[in-house]
Amino acid sequence: MKLLQGKTVLVTGGSTGIGRAAAIGAAKAGADVAINYRSSSAEAESCIAEIEAAGQRGLAVQGDVADPAVAGEFIAKAVEGFGKVDVMVSNAGICPFHSFLDMPVETVQRTMNVNLLGGYFMCQAAARQMVEQGHGGAIVAVSSISALVGGEYQTHYTPTKAGLHSLMQSAAIALGKHNIRCNSVLPGTILTEINKDDLADMEKRARMEARIPLGRLGAAEDLAGPIVFLASDMASYVTGAALLVDGGAFVNLQ
Template sequence: MGSLDGKSVVVTGGNSGIGKAIVLAMAAEGASVVVDWVAHEDQTEQLLQQVRDAGGKAVGVEADISKADDLHRMMQKAVDEFGRLDVLVNNAGIETRQSLLDTTEEDYDKVMAINMKSAFFASQAAAKRFIDQGDGGLILNISSVHEDWPMPGNIAYCVSKGGMRMLTRTAGVELGPHGVRMVNIAPGAVDTPINESTTSNKDKLGKLQDAIPLRKLAKPDDIADVVVFLASGRSSYMTSTTVVVDGGIMQGSVGL
């Protein structure tokens, strides 16, 4: 038996990078998973088939996660397909790697819509279903060490992750009496396509690895393993907080 047998899960941004690893790991532990797509339906379908070929359950739903109505529809998809909703993973995220002086209004709005607005309204939609079901629920946010650690030259991303931190702290307090928990997971440097400009450059990669006490970047599976642990029920007294998964980088270096 898997640690997530019988649980119904929604993962935003679940068809690539960390999200894909989360979907595969949760499905392998017995969860039934809903994954969204907008422009890459084929990529999502390949992932869903991979889950099914391994004996798991997963469905896709076309949804623009920057729109509250679509997020509510994602949660309803889990209920319609699997009978209930147990866990939401707010994983979707983008960055522009621009400074305060260079960020346009359009770029800022896009980052905030995908990173912060989607997490806010997906959490709202999930929490309402958890409360209606009457037996609690769990919201996990894939944040970043940059919810707390400045990253000059990537300011909109940092602002969005800082907002996610306060969302978790405040909503965790609001929802606690309903048995609904919210926890952030804050990765450090992860070997995903979003970091390809660093991982493909030997000098940049070496500098980054030297700054990490464990001397290596995380793999997406390293983050997915923490998600599975938090969703398994073995973290039932955790809420309104952040779990940092960074190889010690926040302690080992300043100002990367």
């Protein structure tokens, strides 16, 4: 029995990076998977091809999570295609690195609208569908180690990730009576599109790798297992929790 056999999983920002890895990982665990994506049509199509290669149904729905209306549209199309929603993985996010003192207002607002408000409305829409269905469900938010630590060029980003972590704690309380579990994963430094330019600095990359007890930066696929676990019935008594997936970076203070 695969961990997500018979379940329908929705993933935002599912065409690349952690979202893509989570979507494909969910399919390999037996789930039908619907992904949301904003602009990467070719990548979305190739992700669906991998989901189908795993023997599951896949669906790609285009839309910008910064638009609250997109949340309801994504849920509606997933239900139309698969009949239900069992799991929401709120992953879509951006991090345009910038210094604090001259941070453009537009950059702050866009980051908040995508990362925090986009996550809020997606999770809310999924929860409404789960409550209507009446058989519970699971919500997993992709937060970040940045919810717990600072970043000089991430003053607009870290509050959004702390917000997602906090959202899962409060939503766990609000939705527990409906048997809907809400948890977050907190990735460390993962090699994805979001940070490829920043990590092109080989000196900085080497310095970051040296701080990680496991000796390497993370890959998107490193998040697939933890997300599948939290989405599965193996985590049936886990809610309001946060799972660090950072190779030990957070604890390596000395």
